[in-house]
Amino acid sequence: MKKNILYFIVVLILSSALVSFAGCGSDEAVIELDGERFLQDPPTDIDRGQPECAAIVPDEPMEITEPDGVTVYVCGAVNSPGVYTLDPGLRIVDAVSAACGLREDADECYVNLATLLEDGQRIYIPTREETAESRGELITVGTDGSSDRDGGKVNINLADAAELMTLPGIGEAKASLIIEYRNQNGRFGTIEDIMKISGIKEGMFNRIKDRICI
Incomplete structure (x- = not known):
């Protein structure tokens, strides 16, 4: 009878040690129900009442678009008066060239041909x-x-x-x-x-x- 009691105590101690060892280092909980043991998954952030971390999306760099060109109206003593669209950074002399150059009676000294073009500019060349x-x-x-x-x-x-x-x-x-x-x-x-x-x-x-x- 004493041996049976001693045997039962040893088995109980070993069982307790095994259960403690299995649960060590893990958030899983052991639930015993009607003599059967069940493992419960560790609680998530939502279960703990903590908000989920939102995914961080890096801001996309803004694209700076440069104007496609400057549109000017060349008129007066040029061979082909009209509206022309030219590359940015060009000068009046380039607009005159686009208008097929000055006429023979043009006063080329009247206008500063080195002036930078501006969008919507009107360029008049007098005779x-x-x-x-x-x-x-x-x-x-x-x-x-x-x-x-x-x-x-x-x-x-x-x-x-x-x-x-x-x-x-x-x-x-x-x-x-x-x-x-x-x-x-x-x-x-x-x-x-x-x-x-x-x-x-x-x-x-x-x-x-x-x-x-x-």
Whole structure:
């Protein structure tokens, strides 16, 4: 009888040791039900009430698209006036070449051919006759040797930088802005439009309005 009891105790101790060894280092739980043992899977993050980790998706780099080209309108004394689309970074001389070059009567010194093109720009090339008329109207020498400006006003649509600089308050910088405005926007519609030039306000306009024309 004592041997049976001792045997039962040894078996119980060994069984307990085996169960402890099987569960060591694992989150699996052992459940005993009606004398049968079942292994339970370890709890997940959701079971523990912890949120699942969201997958991290790296941001895709933004693609910077460069303009396909600049579209300009070339008109005046060129062989093939029209609208042309050219590569960015080109200059007025390239636009003139696209328009099959200057005509024989073009005044190639009137426009700065080295100016960079801008999208939507209007490029007008005058003839030598047009610019000569502008110069002729600038100053007419009277019989008394004085300058007669009654009919010799500065045509702000045709005058070059030197002619524009004869106006009071118009220096080299403002003359360049006037010519650049004409190259990009075409002719002035009224003499008041000259106030669209940076630095030319009503006060300066009142000083030159009687000496300019379009």
